[in-house]
Structures are given as C-alpha cells and as structure tokens.
Amino acid sequence: MTQLPPEHHDPERAATDWHALLASGPPTPARSDSEPAGGTPPPPAAEAEGRPMTRREAREAEQRREAAAEGAGAGVPAPARPSEPASPPLFDAVLADPMAADPSVGASPHTEARPSRAERRAVTSDPFEPEKPKRRGAWGCLIGLLIVVALGAVAYFFLQGPINALVERFTPAADFSGSGTGEVVFMIHDGENGADIAENLVDEGVTASYDAFYDLLLEQTPEPEFHPGAYQLAEQMSAQAALDALQDPANKLENTFVIPEGTALQDALVAISEGSDVPLENLQAAAAEPPASYGLPAEATTLEGFLFPATYTLEPGLDAHAVLQTLVNRQFEALDAAGVPADQRWRTVVLASIVQREAGSNLDDFPKVARVFQNRLDQGINLESDATVAYGTGNTHTVWTTDAERADASNLYNTYANPGLPVGPIGNPGDVAINAAIHPADGTWLFFVPVNLATGETVFSTTVDEHDAAVSRLQEWCALDENASYCE
Template sequence: MANEPSWDDIFTGQPPTAPAARQAAPEPEPTEFDSFAQLFGAPEEPATPAETLTPAAGQDDAPVSRRAARESAGRGRQGSGGGSRGGSGGLRDNGGPGKRKFLWLKITLPIVLVLGSLAGVAAYGWFTYNDQVRELLGIQLPNDYEGSGNGEEVIVTVRSGDIGSDVARELHEAGVTMTYDAVYDYLVANPDVGFLPGNWQLQKMMSAESAVSALQDSANKVTDRLLLREGISLETSLEVIAETTGLPLDEVTAAASDPQSFGLPAEAPTLEGFLFPATYELDGGETAQGILQMLVNTTIARLDAAGVAPENRYTTLIMASIIQREAGSNKDDFYKISRVFQNRIDQGINLQSDATVAYGTGRFDSVWTEPEERADPSNLYNTYANPGLPVGPIGLPGDLAIDAALHPVDGPWLFFVPINLATGETVFSETADEHQAAVNKLFAWCDASAENATYCE
C-alpha cells in the first residue's frame, strides 16, 4: 500500500590412600595441573602408587586412549613425591622427568586452548557466514542441484502468459530448484524452450535442466487434481481449470459468465472471489458448470464455517481478497494488514491499495501502478480515488485471509509496505514519514539484483 502523500510510496501492501606421613601434611595449594584436571572435568582421585602404572606383562604396546593416558599421567605425578602439591620430589627435582613433563604442559596448554578457541571461532564463522566467507575467499557458491529430485512431490503452476523469469521464480519458490539464477541461466542458454499453462507434478531439489525438462513432458501434467492457489484471479482460475481438465477454455468461460446461476448475490458481477482455492480430486467426467458449482459451494461452506452471515458474504470476500493479494507468507501479517484497512475505514481514509488499482486496469498479477492510474476515479477498483471497499473481490481468498478480515489484530498502523518481495518481510507504520522510509528500503531491495527486479515489475 502506498503512503498517502505520493506514490513514490508504493503500496501498503522478519553452547589407595597415600602413606600416613603424606596424610599428615598440610593441604597444599593447587597448581596449574589441578586446574588442567578441573578444566577437562577429570574427577579428583586419591593418590595412586607409582607401581600401579606399570603395564602388565605383554601389554607394553597396548593402545591407550588419550584421556586414559592423560589421567594416568596425572595420578603418577601426584604419587611420586607429592608432585604438583608442592612435595619434595618429582616437580622439585630440576633434572627429573616430572619437571620436564610439567614444563611441557605449561607451554603446550595455552597453545592448545588458543588453537581450540580459534577453531571454534572459525567453525562458528563458517557455518554462520558461509556465503560471505566463500565470497571473500573467492569460492564459487553452488547455485544448482544435481539429479532429478529427492522424491518429495510438489505441484507447480504455470500460468497463461508466464515467461522464463516467471517460471524460474515459481520453481525456486516451490523448492524445486536451488536458485532462481540456475533456471534463468539455463533458459537463456536454451531460448527455444516454451511452457504450457497448467499444474505440473515435479519433485523438490531438481537440477534446473531436469526441472525444465519435466515441464516439457506431458506425463507430468496433473489432470486428476485441480489446484487453485490463493490470490490468483478468476481469469487465471478458468485457464487452470481448462488446462487441468482438458475442457475448452471457451466452454469454461461461458459457464462462468452467469454468476447468479451459481447462487451468488445480485451485486456480484462475476465469480471473482467465489472459487475457493484448494486442491480438488477429479474423476474426469466433470462438466464446466459442475466444477464451478463445486468451487462456489466450497466457498459458501467456508464462509458459513467462519460465522459469516449470508448478507455479509460479499463484503467479507472483498476485504479478504485484498488482504490475500497484499500479504506475503507471514501469517501474522494478514491480521495486521486487516487492521490497517479497518483503521483507515474507521478514520475515513481511503484504503489506497495498489493491488485494487492494478486489478481494475486488467493487470491481475501485479501490485505496481502509475500516478495517473491512481488518480483515475472511473476505475471502480481504485481505492486511491474512491472511498471504502472496491466494487468486488480482486482474487481468490483462502481461509487465512477470510479469518483475518473477520478478526484484525489490535494495532495503531495506517501504512504498510513489504521491503523484501521474495520473503514477504513487511514494515507497518503509523506515520507517513515512517512509511516513506520503509518504501525507500523496498526500492533499494528492488535495485539490489536482477532477480529482485523481477518481483518489482
């Protein structure tokens, strides 16, 4: 949704006992060796006679774990003349092995600790900033999967008029391909590839080549399940129905031309908003009229289940359709957007939804508009120039959008704008100045890459 002052404001719509003589001695101060044992969690044990460390016959070369060797060495030093506890043997003999071992430990331990810390920092940095580290080191990041998928089915929709960039984005967002670029680059290298509208059964984690090839194989086209996605327009819905069922588009369009024959309210000029977005099982014998009636009946049933009175069905669908088109993937944003529109209605402020303006101009897949379009009151879907709700729904709302229309969350916002169209991250604001700052972030995001730009057309 754009801010009120101008449309550089876009649309309103993110870790054994020691000898007796030893026992009578006063308790000595701990040394570095004690700290080392405590540091690694070694249990405090009574001093062990040195002879218990002598290997059994035939086991001189038996392998010993590093921890066992460390603990054995510690007990030996403690038992040979007091060792680290300040006795008169072992560590106090300048030429004895205890002194040399302890000196080695004093030198090595800090190195080990420093290297361990550095390794931990390095590991954290690699896993947290993998992409940035790779870029800094000049290591090329992979942008494509290998093979033909991981076996997890996913349905993707190709719409009438979709071009290569649209298909590349659809495949990436559905989890089929690793990146947008992998598909786009493949299509640039293979300019003769074309696509047929409809729903297609693919898998997640496919290479760009295998995904595009799958879209050329009619065996992957879904004909026994009708899938309508939230937010698509009536026009696109009729195309998907025709492509899925094999019914002629003209026949489907003709059946949809008489909305009142499906039991719609008199004020509804079309079936827009009344074809519930979901997946439907087909047996292949359905008629166009029968399919459309099934979809309308599903919408009425969902509205009834949500507690919507018959006389409020149409206005509820209008509001829900705008929320559906303006919201991203964040569930909470649906309820916040609903609040923004309700606050504007309560305060007598025009909704100023670019999605409604674009719909009225015949662009059903865009929320970008021009100043002259927003200034045209003859467009009855223009919520900049006309107060209140538009004359009808602007797409197919799902259950979430319907619920949001009925239950807006509490909040003071009057503006909203997505600042990342790929993730749907949205900023909600109370003032026009706050909103304009968020709009500037959106423009910067659109300019950041060629892929981002495809969302901003």
Template sequence: MTQFPSEPREPQDDRATSDWHALLNGDLRRRATATQTGPTAAVQPLPEAPQSGMPGVVPAGAPTASTTGPSGQPMTRREMREAEQRRQAEAEAAEALANASTGIQAPSPDEAPIVHPELASLVSPETGPVDPARPSRADRRAAASSVYDPHEPEKPHKRRGPWGCLIGLLVVAALVAGAFFFLQGPIASIMAKFEPTPDYTGQGTGEVLFQVHEGDSGGTIGERLVADDVVKSEKAFLEAIDASPTEAVFYPGVFKLASQMSAKSALAALLDDSNRMENTVLLREGIWAKNALAEASAALSIPLEDLQAAASNPQALGLPAGATSVEGFLFPATYTFNPGVTAQEVVQTMIDRSLQEFDAAGVAPDDRLRVATIASLVEREGLPQDFGKVSRVIQNRLDQGMLLQFDSTVHYGIGDDSVVTTTDAERADESNPYNTYVHAGLPPGPIGNPGAAAIAAALNPEAGDWLYFVTVDPSTGETVFTNNIDDHEAAAERFYQWLEDHPDYGN
C-alpha cells in the first residue's frame, strides 16, 4: 500500500489532536453537545480540513489508527476500514448502553457540529460518496444493536389470544359457507346429469282415460301425463320418445292408459291405435265451452261450426232464462257416442248431464245460473282441496260489498286463458263486463264448466273469515288464505318471486 508523506503544517495544540481522536471515535458530537448550556451555546470549531482533497489521504497532524495487523505486517486499506468498523460498532454500543443507564439522549441532527464536506465524505455516508467496501452508518448501527446486553430483559413472545382464534375460525366458516351458497346450484346441476331420470316401472295399475288434443307436442303430452300420475317425469317421457325406433306420431282422441306406468309403456300405449276409444270425448273440469266444442269436433269428426250452431240457443236446450250461452252447463265427463251422432245430440247430451248434477246437488232451477257462476269461479281459482275456502272468500267479499278482483274473470272477458296474471290496463278496462276489478258483484255468467266438487263447494262454503287468497306456487297449487291486506301482500310477493324464478312458466 502507498503511503504519502505528511504535508508541513503549523504546530497544533493538544485540543486539535483530541478533536481528531473524538471525530474518529464518534465522540465529537457528544463533546459539542455536552458543552452547550442552552439554545445559544456556541458550536465548537473543527480543526482545519486538509487541502489535499484526495480520497484515502490522511490529513497531516491527525492521529492515525495502527497500520499493522496482529502479525506485524502492514494492513491494507480494506483491513484498516474493517478494523475501524469494528471499533466504531463497539464505541456506539457502549454509547447506547451508557445512554440507557444515564438517561442522556443522543444529540439531534440540529445539534450536530458542522463538518467539512471532504472530511464528512470520509466519515458520514449520508453526506457524500463513500467507498463501496465501507459499510453504511445504518449497517454499523444494526451491528451495534445486535450486541447482547445482559441487563436488558427478554421480550416475551406475542401469543394469539382466544378471540383471535375465534375470529379466524369465523372467517374460515364464512368463506366456506359463501362458497357453498354460490356453488351449490352449479354443483347440483352437474350432479343431476349423473342421476337416473325419475321413472316408474312396469305397465301400471287401474285405468286412466287420457285425451290427446289436435296439435299436442311431446312436451305438452308429457306434462299432462305427469299431472295425471301416468308417468313420473316429463323428462322420462321425452327420453322414451328419443329412444323410440320409429317416429312418434300422436293422433287426437281418448286413450286408455294406467296409473304409474313406465314412460316407455305409456308411449307405446299412446302410439297403439287399439287403445284409442272411438267416438269418445273427454271434458276436463273448468274447461271453457268454446274449447269443449273443439274437443268434441276433433274426437267425433263433426265440423266445429255445426256444434257451435247447436249451442247457439241456450233456452231451447233447457237452460235458465238468464243464460246467454251454454257456458257452465257442459258437464265435465267422458262421453262415448254411437257412430253417426249429430252435433245437436252431442250438445244436448252434455247439457242434460249438467242439469242432472245440479238436481242431484239440490240446486233449484231458478238458482242454477247463480250456482253455476260461483262454482265456475271456484273451479278456476283453486285446487279441489281449497274449493271450500275459495267459496267462503267469494261469499265474504260479496257480503261486505267488496270487489271480487279475480284475474280469472278478466282472462275470460278478453278470451285468453294462457296467462296467470293481468296487466294494469286489463284490470282498469271497464269495457270488459267480466272484469271484477271494476264491476261489483258476480260476473254476468259462468267463466267455465264446473264439476261436481266445485258445485258442492259453492253450496257449502267452509267456515272462516278469509277475504284474500293467492296461489304462491302455481307448480304445486299452494295457496295462502288471509283476512287482512298486509298478510295478503306478503303472500303476493312470494307469488311474484316464484314467477321471477320461473320465467318460462305459462309459455
């Protein structure tokens, strides 16, 4: 290593020499701070900085650290810096320990003495460039902080309290529950694909008369087969159609089927013409008169116009004077006619059967039209198990002078039975004589053809104070009966939610 001769300097007193030692030992700031007696204390002057400006040159007159190592050989610059680093770390550790025991704080940056820039570049890494091999002050402080102090108590380990564990468990549980909530639908859909299609087995039991209408699709037939408990699921019936070796062609008519048949057996029976009942008409409860005549036309091969003409004069057929049509008096049943039957005979047979049922129920001839009207409302608005309650609601509202407000009456007036709700405009339409939202009392006449159970309910309503009812689940027929508007509106919200969840219903 190259040593440069010291430049000639003026003799300096012992104070300058001690300042150099203080600077190298990290004590100059403490000395300057300790000599201050207040905010106006003078800053201690520094010895004159060297003029060389050359990095690594030791100023003349400044004391130097030992330049020989333990072996007596001259140390390199790196070894000297490492030795200086160790000495500085030991000095600062001792200073920190002294401050902790005496309570004296280290001087702030504002109290530090002014240091010549070139000298500061050799000592302080914050104010100038340093040799990359020299550790920074932060490194020296980190090294000093690692010095073990036997007087300092050990810091206790931080332990997680029971509340922290509980909160963690609750967060995990919430995440699991949320994932299950959002994924249960897709998971169920995927799992359903691997489950077998619900289906009955065998040929079934008993006898069920099933009518196929003109233009019925496989899906429509499947839905009605499920409703009649002939097959277990529409999907099973459609799968049977897809698996059929021949094309499934359905012809209108009444077929003899059985209860709880396999889908394959039901399809085979519907495609077997020997199961088709000749000259047979099947009328279901609640059917409109115009649709009943269309069913008879298709089953008997009689022109629809002939049947409509035969029904055009209600009084000539024996109906009450107030009846304006045969509506309400074409009794729902299965009719089998001889070949060559006329339109007049068909209509008269159905009306005669209806009058017989009214007589059997004890309805006076003058009261037939009123009872037929109430019974038709009961048939269209409820399921058989609710007929008595629906009849009571009708009677209670009429007794209190309330509007009936039945959607079924509005549908009949506009001639559309394919929907389950009404619009604001339809409910406000006064030109519709069957609109019970604006017209008080019963509608002008029946809105369908009731069966025996509905006639009995019209005559004997169930006891209760109900004023409202709403079918909250059209797929099951679940109906809620209430006696106040608040409960009714809450039930109506369930119905609207059901419609929102089943957008394809009625399509």
C-alpha cells in the first residue's frame, strides 16, 4: 500500500480538491518584519534544510515570486481586490486542462479528484451569457401544430355563424334584370302576406330569390297592398319589375285562376273563388252535389282528383256548377290523351294523386315512385305512404306524420295500417303523374325517401338496410338549423 505524502496528513489540507482552492483563494504568505517591501523573498525552508520541496511549498514559493515581480514593476505591491481574488496558478491550470495542473494526477490513487463535467461547465460558463434555447423535438412540433389547429377549429365553430351572417348582410341578393320574358299567370291568395308572395314568385320562376323581392318590400313607404287574384307576369323579372307589375291594376286578370298540381279540393275551391266572380260558398255547395252529376266514376264520393290542375280563364256569368264542370271535363281530356280507358279512370287517378304528392319537384322521379307503389301492390305489401295518412287527418299541406297517426287504422286513407290503395284520391294530379301511374319505370325498388328536401334529391332502395341508411341521411339533413323549415 502506498504511503501518503506528509502534506496529506495536514488537517488544514483535508480538502485538497480544486473546489476548496476556488472558494478560499490563494494563501497569503507570511512576511517577517525585516523583509523589505518589494524585496526578494527569503528562500523556502526546504532549500535551507537541503530537502526537496513539497507541492504546497513549491506553490507558495511560486506565489511569492509572482508577488515580488508585480511589486518590482509597480514599486509597491498592489493589494488584492476582495471581490476579484487573484487566480492561483492551479486554477488557471484547471481551466486549461484539469489533468495538467499536476503531472502526478492520474498516476497515483491518492491524488486530487478530477472535477466532473457539470462542475467544469459551471466554472467555465459565463453567468451573463443568455441560456441557449432548447431545441424542440418532432413531438413538440406536432403537439404545437395540433394545438393551433384545435384553436382554429374552435374559433371557426363559434365565429362561423356571425361571419356568414355578416357576409350575407353585405352580399346583394340574387336578382334578375329587366322585365323578363314569356308569360306567367301568378296567383295571389286571400290572406297571403309579402313573405308568402316573395316565396311564391321564386317557385313560379318569376324572381331570382326570396330576399331580392322581400328586401325591396321592406324599403317601400308606405307598405304595398296586394289583392287576391290572377296577375299577368313574366319569367325572370327583376324584383322591382315584379313589384311594379303586381301593383298595376292593368295586369290583374279577370275570371282567371291557377290550380297547381297536387292541390286538394278545398284549396282548389278557394283559388277559383279568388280568380273569378263566383263566391266561395257557392262553389262549396256545388262541390257537395253528387259526383255522378259531373260524370265521375261510381267509386267517387267527392270531386277530389278530378279538378285538373291548370290555368283557367272563364267566361263571365258561369255559375258554380258550370265552373266545376269545366275543370272536371279538362281532367277527362287529360286521361283520354294518356290512353286511360274509362273503366280505369278511378284507379289511375287514385294512384296518380299519391305519386303527385310523394314525388316532389323532380319530374324524373315520378315514374320511379310509381314503380315503388306498383311493386308493393303486386307483392301484397302495404303502400305506407305518409301523404295518404296526412290527407286522412285533414292536413293536406304536408307529408309528415306521427307514430300515432300511422297506427290509426280507422283512418281509411292510412296505407300503413290498411292494405292496397286508399279509399280515394288525395289531391288533383297533373299530366306527369298520370303518365307515371300508367307507365311506371322498370326497377325492383320497394322504398324511396328524399334526402334533401330543398333540391328534391331522392334515394330509391330495394332492401330495408339500404332504405334505413337513406333515412339516416334525411335525419342528418333535417338536423341542420338551416333546413329546419323544410322538415316541419
């Protein structure tokens, strides 16, 4: 076992690592009273004794020589600044190379410990140098990106409505220019307001948008008055041109009215009265007369289904019965033109009235809808038409029904609870529906459902699973706030 040098047993040198040296600063050599300031320091005790110097004595001797040299250059030894102690040679050596401070370091297990990397970094680093930013890894960048996207999505969700409203407010409504082309007989019905008229003008192809006409009404002072009746308009008129035409008495047509396709009997009587000089009560009384007096099939109990939808201009002086007979005769002409035999008129009109109410505005869907109902009749499957159920409850303006209404078998128009065709027509069908009833499309469909009530897009299905998927699409469409009015 190697013996420790004598200095290692000195209690004052128990801490021999370079940390203690940095903390305490260089030792101050003792000077006798006889030593002159700035003179040559006395030789070390080791030289006087004729023995080798220890490392401590060698270090103290070096410090004395440096202090003497500085004193000689300045004349007077400069006192050390308390806040900035002079670095001993060992400190400089450690900073340059910790292993070079003493040639014996590393050669003996009893030498002073080498400072760690963290300790060396603490000594050599500049306390005033700003800390270098840490490099962000790939995961940090990804998380930051996800946070930005999430915040953007939240902002868009909450601001989408206000932004869209702001854009719509400052975006001019779609509008045509000029007085239009062609001819359109437009009906204003009793009780309709400006909003109703604005909507009907768009439906008839007169104006380009609801807002173009309705916003124009809001700017008028005083507020315009509208009178029931038929008016001569044109297609693709500007909102201003349409308003001017409806306010001009010269455009009001006498003894003229329009019956739209699918209109129910009670609504057709109102339209006739508004466009002619025949009172509504007279028309209602004439409609209550036996259907056979109008030449209807024996199965008929009312005039429903046999008042052909069209635009009529009647000769003045006709009574109520004569007016209704004019519409019935027009329906017979349409059936004959379609090639329907007299003994098939009843069945054709009943089926055509369901197709008219269920098919919507897409004329290409009429033959497909007729095929669905015909396939069900052929296979003994109930028609399950909501339009027939609604008609039986007295609601002729919708095809929406409730579970209780669909379960009520006492409603003879309920084709959910009762098999086959209903007991009668549910409206007045036009030419397209009649032709579809006698010439259905080819297909195996048993179901259909509209998935967009604004455009009339309809999905036809053969299996229950296909139909359920289409119904889900309709429910999702109706769940949107902007579509709520279509689904009421």
